[in-house]
Amino acid sequence: xxxxxxxxxxxxxxxxxxxxxxxxxxxxxxxxxxxxxxxxxxxxxxxxxxxxxxxxxxxxxxxxxxxxxxxxxxxxxxxxxxxxxxxxxxxxxxxxxxxxxxxxxxxxxxxxxxxxxxxxxxxxxxxxxxxxxxxxxxxxxxxxxxxxxxxxxxxxxxxxxxxxxxxxxxxxxxxxxxxxxxxxxxxxxxxxxxxxxxxxxxxxxxxxxxxxxxxxxxxxxxxxxxxxxxxxxxxxxxxxxxxxxxxxxxxxxxxxxxxxxxxxxxxxx
Numbered sequence: 001x002x003x004x005x006x007x008x009x010x011x012x013x014x015x016x017x018x019x020x021x022x023x024x025x026x027x028x029x030x031x032x033x034x035x036x037x038x039x040x041x042x043x044x045x046x047x048x049x050x051x052x053x054x055x056x057x058x059x060x061x062x063x064x065x066x067x068x069x070x071x072x073x074x075x076x077x078x079x080x081x082x083x084x085x086x087x088x089x090x091x092x093x094x095x096x097x098x099x100x101x102x103x104x105x106x107x108x109x110x111x112x113x114x115x116x117x118x119x120x121x122x123x124x125x126x127x128x129x130x131x132x133x134x135x136x137x138x139x140x141x142x143x144x145x146x147x148x149x150x151x152x153x154x155x156x157x158x159x160x161x162x163x164x165x166x167x168x169x170x171x172x173x174x175x176x177x178x179x180x181x182x183x184x185x186x187x188x189x190x191x192x193x194x195x196x197x198x199x200x201x202x203x204x205x206x207x208x209x210x211x212x213x214x215x216x217x218x219x220x221x222x223x224x225x226x227x228x229x230x231x232x233x234x235x236x237x238x239x240x241x242x243x244x245x246x247x248x249x250x251x252x253x254x255x256x257x258x259x260x261x262x263x264x265x266x267x268x269x
Contacts, residue, residue, distance in 0.1 A: 001213055002210035002215070003214070003217055004216050005216075006216060006219070007219075008222075009222065009225060009226065009229055012216065015133075015216060016114035016115075019114070019135075023135060023136070024112075024133060024135055025133075025172060025190070026110060026111055026114045026117035027109065027120070027131065027132045027134075028120035028122070028130070030122070030123065030124050030129050031128075031129065031130075032217055033127075036108070036132060038199060039099075039105060040063075042104075043104040044061055044063055048061065063195035067161050068161055070098075071095070074098050078097070085097075086176075086177040087177075090177060091161070092173055092177075095175075095189075095191070096175040097179070099189065100179055100182070106158075106192050107191050109185075109187055110187070110188050110189065110190050111185050112186045112187075115235055116187075116240065117131045118131060118235075119235050119240055122218070122226050122227050126223070128218060128219050128220050129218040129223070130215050130216065130217050131216045131218070132215055133215070134212070135211075135213065136190075138206075138209075138212035139172070140172075146169075147166075147169075154169060155169075155171045155193070157193065158171060158192070158193030159171075166193055168196075169193050170192060170193075170202050171191050171193065172189070173191070174188045174189075175189070180243075184239060184242050237249040237252075
């Protein structure tokens with residue numbers, strides 16, 4: 001995948017301004033060295049490392065069985081905490097709801113907005129950050145050519161956590177059961193149809209050109225101006241994470257901007 005390291009924010013604007021809305025999707029990560037992988041993939045890797053440290057050997061995990069148990073437990077208990085739930089058979093929405101509340105899933109959050117992705121890249125951390133830019137139509141076209149009329153069945157089996165012999169693939173989707181945060185973030189998800197490979201590994205295996213998938217590296221020296229840029233266009237924690245928690249989360253960056261940026265107008269009256 002081609003890597004484009006920007007030297008200015010005007011260069012960033014030029015790179016993303018020509019990408020068709022909703023045809024291109026974006027994901028920001030605070031550290032350029034982080035892999036492109038789901039929380040469920042990380043959970044399995046961590047479990048194997050912990051077991052290996054204790055027993056001195058690797059543990060064979062039935063990843064699909066573990067995922068099914070997690071989903072079942074969430075479905076059985078979600079009503080204790082939430083008043084509005086998806087239909088029982090709506091697997092896409094159940095997975096997205098789990099993702100929203102921090103449960104490990106095979107999903108990765110993406111957004112249709114490069115500037116929302118930029119917020120997530122700069123929200124935390126001090127190192128070089130990265131934004132993945134992907135033409136999801138190009139991925140779907142590869143799957144159309146490879147799976148033919150069976151593509152939708154392959155996607156359906158993936159989202160229903162069914163055992164299959166399907167070749168690995170990625171699929172982008174918007175759930176039918178939205179929440180306020182997903183709307184605010186112009187969000188969608190990318191899932192894998194296997195629990196053995198990370199998103200990054202599968203993306204590398206797709207035969208798509210650098211024009212349809214590339215990474216924008218953001219040097220750490222540009223972080224300060226980037227955060228100011230986003231705040232000017234009202235992309236901040238208070239709007240990305242609706243509610244009091246999001247408003248309070250935004251206070252973490254108050255020392256970066258300085259008190260003069262935060263004082264209430266008219267507070268001296």
